[in-house]
Amino acid sequence: MTEKLLLSANEAIARAAWRAGCSVAAAYPGTPSTEIMENIGKYKGEINCEWSVNEKVAMEVVIGASLAGVRALTAMKHVGLNVAMDPLMTFTNIGAIGGLVIVTADDPSMHSSQNEQDNRALAKFARCLLLEPSDSQEAYDMTLAAFELSEKYQVPAILRITTRTAHTSTLVDPGEGTRTVPPAIPYVKNPARNIPIPAFARGMRYKVEERTKALRALSEESPFNRAEPGTGDLGIVASGVAYQYVREIFPEVPVFKVGLSYPPPLDAIRAFAAPLKRLVVVEECDPVLADQIRAAGIPVLETATELHMMELNPTRLAALRAELLGTPA
Numbered sequence: 001m002t003e004k005l006l007l008s009a010n011e012a013i014a015r016a017a018w019r020a021g022c023s024v025a026a027a028y029p030g031t032p033s034t035e036i037m038e039n040i041g042k043y044k045g046e047i048n049c050e051w052s053v054n055e056k057v058a059m060e061v062v063i064g065a066s067l068a069g070v071r072a073l074t075a076m077k078h079v080g081l082n083v084a085m086d087p088l089m090t091f092t093n094i095g096a097i098g099g100l101v102i103v104t105a106d107d108p109s110m111h112s113s114q115n116e117q118d119n120r121a122l123a124k125f126a127r128c129l130l131l132e133p134s135d136s137q138e139a140y141d142m143t144l145a146a147f148e149l150s151e152k153y154q155v156p157a158i159l160r161i162t163t164r165t166a167h168t169s170t171l172v173d174p175g176e177g178t179r180t181v182p183p184a185i186p187y188v189k190n191p192a193r194n195i196p197i198p199a200f201a202r203g204m205r206y207k208v209e210e211r212t213k214a215l216r217a218l219s220e221e222s223p224f225n226r227a228e229p230g231t232g233d234l235g236i237v238a239s240g241v242a243y244q245y246v247r248e249i250f251p252e253v254p255v256f257k258v259g260l261s262y263p264p265p266l267d268a269i270r271a272f273a274a275p276l277k278r279l280v281v282v283e284e285c286d287p288v289l290a291d292q293i294r295a296a297g298i299p300v301l302e303t304a305t306e307l308h309m310m311e312l313n314p315t316r317l318a319a320l321r322a323e324l325l326g327t328p329a
């Protein structure tokens with residue numbers, strides 16, 4: 001039996017990157033993401049790691065590593081992803097070769113930021129794979145999975161954490177804990193695959209849609225998405241740390257936990273919602289999941305309790321329980 005470790009999500013991501021055989025890491029500091037690179041720095045010599053002059057440069061460094069066929073990770077706070085979107089929006093059409101993981105650390109309630117933008121919208125915009133851990137164990141497991149899935153589907157994988165998951169420490173089982181570096185995937189000179197001039201980019205665009213279709217099928221079967229049984233006619237869909245608050249405040253209610261959230265598992269959610277009379281989506285910050293679920297024709301209840309501004313917490317969810325069930329937590 002391996003010894004469990006008490007790690008923040010930031011520490012867990014760094015350790016998982018090391019174990020997954022990440023060869024290159026580049027980042028620009030910004031709370032709540034800074035400790036990821038600080039902890040990856042402990043593996044200097046095994047991981048080629050650097051602070052970049054800005055997030056765009058960090059993204060370009062890891063894109064180059066991915067095209068060279070090795071695993072790479074970049075980390076930045078939510079507003080930093082704005083700076084890095086130019087290369088990402090093109091690279092998502094080219095597609096990863098070596099696994100590429102992008103960590104966006106969102107900041108609900110703006111503890112150290114000028115806004116609380118929800119970068120799940122950017123993941124959808126860029127047609128990337130999106131994973132949302134709810135604690136440090138999931139941050140560790142999802143980082144390992146993100147490298148594998150990025151390579152398998154040739155897609156950049158975004159891992160969305162928030163201030164609460166980034167800085168809260170929970171127990172992590174690291175498994176056998178040994179580092180395995182997969183052989184570099186040989187670069188094949190293929191302009192039509194790797195150079196997005198218009199003549200080639202048009203073909204890439206169609207391939208992205210084929211890839212997204214495959215990712216939708218993946219999401220429906222992913223172990224990171226699951227229905228948890230309960231009693232009553234109310235069901236809740238939750239993602240990220242909001243799931244932890246829902247389980248605390250609504251212990252008896254059926255919950256659909258979304259961990260691989262783009263593309264969302266709409267068929268599984270539809271099946272979950274079918275026997276229920278009411279479905280509520282609890283997420284930080286914007287109604288990203290709720291809007292996609294409604295667009296699929298699945299009714300989602302609007303609540304009077306405010307859920308989409310500032311960080312969620314058990315007290316706010318207790319108010320939601322009073323509204324929906326009329327009983328205290």
